[in-house]
Amino acid sequence: MIDKLEMFIALANEGHFGRAAEACGVTQPSLSSAIKQLEGELGVQLVWRGSRFQGLTPEGQRVLDRARRIVGDARALRDEMRASRQGLAGNLRIGVIPTALPMVADLTTPFTRRHPNVRVTILSRTSAEILTGIERLDLDAGITYLDNEPLGRVTQVPLYSEFYRLICVPGAPLADRDRVTWGELSGLPLCLLTSDMQNRRIVNLHLAEAGVTAAPMVESNSTITLLTHVMTGEWASILPKKLADLFARSGGLRAIPIVAPEAEHLVGLIAAHREPHTPLIAALLDAGRRVATL
CATH class of the missing domain: 3.40.190.290 (D-Maltodextrin-Binding Protein; domain 2)
Structure with missing residues (x-):
């Protein structure tokens, strides 16, 4: 079920069967079959189909919101179990507003020194793209403005004031x-x-x-x-x-x-609001608090 939900999320994110299949590392027929199986298991049609992807049905949109929470929780559980066995490991995807890129090393250098088995991918993104990426599970965290435009329900760690x-x-x-x-x-x-x-x-x-x-x-x-x-x-x-x-x-x-x-505007680290956070995100937020104290 989790694999099928992940494929469904990828299809909603990409809006295209071929790109979603590529993102999931499967063939397009395999992805289409997984979506149909998911529809059969849930008893509802999730996707409008024609010669190409035509969007989600109203039921599909409701399932998408729940699927993101389920997949997020499943990933958190996997990370927690892996961390209990072998310590922190994995890959963190962090979206950063362009004006904050000069300070990212202040966060990632001590973080990776403390957790050498974690790989960090830093992506330049607008503040809106960061929020969307976190919601869609494309990003694990972001560095953006905290006090200028609404952020929604996210965990925030202030890092510095921008002048x-x-x-x-x-x-x-x-x-x-x-x-x-x-x-x-x-x-x-x-x-x-x-x-x-x-x-x-x-x-x-x-x-x-x-x-x-x-x-x-x-x-x-x-x-x-x-x-x-x-x-x-x-x-x-x-x-x-x-x-x-x-x-x-x-x-x-x-x-x-x-x-x-x-x-003066406040810039900080954000992540999806979830209790408890995955070990990776919890460690990153802790690193952010250390940066702020400096």
């Missing part, structure tokens, strides 16, 4: 300042993250509060792309302090505090 910097080359407008206000950024040729990023929505909010409309000439979902544009001297950007300071250390860029107000 904001104007980053530009020496000699650019405002580059000689020790600090600037949000209002003074009006008219600068900005390159910013795309609007699907929560960081961009935060920046837009603080600019708007200062009477400034964000109208970037360049947008990207990659912070590296923004920084390479800044390095040309043609643009400036607004980035979190940790990221801006990382690239300003060499002296090639200026990272100037933005004040009035000095905006």
Whole structure:
């Protein structure tokens, strides 16, 4: 039953029989047969079928919600039993907002040192993708904003507070300042993250509060792309302090505090709310608490 539920979840996630079969490591006929067997065991039709996948029936949607809980509990039980036999082992998939990527090693380095048989996969994701990935069981945990947009029912561990910097080359407008206000950024040729990023929505909010409309000439979902544009001297950007300071250390860029107000937003580790957590997730959350105390 668990294997069939996992295939059903994969089909709902992928929306395509072939991709779901590939994700599960089985053939498409095997996956289709498993779904039909599951329907027979439950006595309801789960999937609208035609020449291709056409979505879940209302009964299928209800089963999906329960299936995710059942499969999550089954995985937790397997992890717990494995940990009791041989210690922590396995793979953790962590989705991280792009602006928090510079600090991930602060979490993963001590964690993997303490648990050498655990492998960690770090994936750059938007805050919305992180929540969806945790819900769909595609991600085990995430690092995202805790205090700006609703998170739903998740376990949270605060890691650090994010502050904001104007980053530009020496000699650019405002580059000689020790600090600037949000209002003074009006008219600068900005390159910013795309609007699907929560960081961009935060920046837009603080600019708007200062009477400034964000109208970037360049947008990207990659912070590296923004920084390479800044390095040309043609643009400036607004980035979190940790990221801006990382690239300003060499002296090639200026990272100037933005004040009035000095905006602050909390970034932290999240995981699905479950009691008890799997040993892997519990250990990761404990590592997050250790990072926060530093």
